[in-house]
Amino acid sequence: MFKRVSLLKDTYIYYFKNYYRSKSFYLMFLISILVSILLIYLSFRYQSRLANFASRAGVKLIGPNSTEKILAYLWALILSTLPVFASVFFGSPAISSEIESKTAFHIFTLPIPRSVLLIGKYLAAVTATTLIVISFTIIEMIVFQYIYGYLIIQFLYSFLLTLVFVFAISGVTFLISSIFNKNTYAYISVLLIYLLIFNAGTIIIELLYKTTPYYLLNEAETAVYRVFLNFSFGITTAVPSSISMSTHEMIANALIMGLYAIISFGITLILFERKEVK
């Protein structure tokens, strides 16, 4: 047991070094900084007019910190998409690249259980994505501290939910990557499945059954910004409200994301154990 933990630590460090030195990491970091700059501009330029925008969108402002919540909602909208793109960079080629670039010939022949290799790489990818998320969140916090002089409690919920989402989306991208032996297929499939198929699923289910498919990952992920403003963009279920989502809903969404992480990672583990390099 101790040996496995020690192997896992070494494997994690090995992969993490390769992630944080990669061009993908710096590109993702740059994107996050550029988006932050745009949001800083928006925050300082328009924060006094946010209440007007909200009333025009049909959101009735009730309760304390309403304007803070609107601004935080906008930042969190971006925050929730950062893990998606980071996962495309770090997760999509995670397994397919081992085959395509032949690193599997090096790594599979070492006396390390494949499960340890996979967990180490998954945690390294999650850490790389989390660093991007943290850098964005720190900028967000500085901006809010500067404008309002304090942070609302929903910041913490939003950040924690984002972390759960990072685990879930990384699990899904690892699963897709384990199916393919070519990076291009893995990249395209992740983007198609997450941005197109999940969203199409939401629209179809809403139209046909007049209900929000809360069990889809893209819906569960909305908790990251709905902790500020429980405003849903659903076709038939749009509920404009400045009241934060309930604790019960938050837990439910976190559990759904957690289940996605566990199930997709479990299937990946099975596929990875049987993976062959022809």
Added chain:
Amino acid sequence: MKELVADRLSKRYGNFYAIEDFNLEVEKGQVVALLGPNGAGKSTFLKISTNIIHASSGSVKISGINVEDDPMKALEKVGPLVELPEFYPYLNGTEVLNFVCKVKGAVPEKIKDETRRLSEMLRMNDFMNKKCGYYSRGMKQRLALACAMAMDPELLILDEPTFGLDPRGMREFVEIIKDINEKEGKTIILSTHLISEAREIAHNVIILNHGRKMLEMKNEREMNLLNITFETKLDVSRLDPEILNVIDLNGETVTIQRNDNLTNEDIIEYLQKNNMRIKWIEPTNQIERKYLELVE
């Protein structure tokens, strides 16, 4: 104890057998060369032996441990170099080698020494701190061999180790492999499609074709085979089998296996004493002839 045993090993893709019913026993300290054209099944066997692919039936045991049942334990004392592995591009050679030493069980104090020993042995000092993404093929080959040799493995499994190297690199590589076997007594299984390489390095040569073992023979270097061409066709029954064991007869040319204690001069003297006039005598190249017969 046998270092490696392959028992009725098969790997099937649909109806195609990459390797079929393959048996092999490798003794400790032996060098075994798998010789065959592309697609003969050499790499398939080595990939199964190193847990890169799984057998459809049969088994490979290393030091008595089934690779498929317990790959971690079976590969603990194995140094594999399968095809030309790539390394993670943002890590440098030292980091790669340190990691390999760690997973092979090196204590922290030993890792630095082992990395230094291998870097010096394989002359890699110049590029060990460079990121692997910038390595040339030769550099990668050296690093891969260093990884294989890390932490003193008992068995080296090398898949076409000289493929893609320039003649100088090939020569160096062959010398290194011979040294490892002769000085350190390591068991080595290597695949190659170069007959000269197999002849120079191996004790045993196995010829494979279409996934099947066609022939297993001792290296002619070990067998002391000679081709003797006589001036006239010879009655081989006149030769004393204790001195010259006739392996093959082809017109005036006889392939013989000479007794270990005899020199070429002794043989010439023996033949002259018996009034057998020699035209030509040379070490023979049986592997090449057999190879060409078996692999069309």
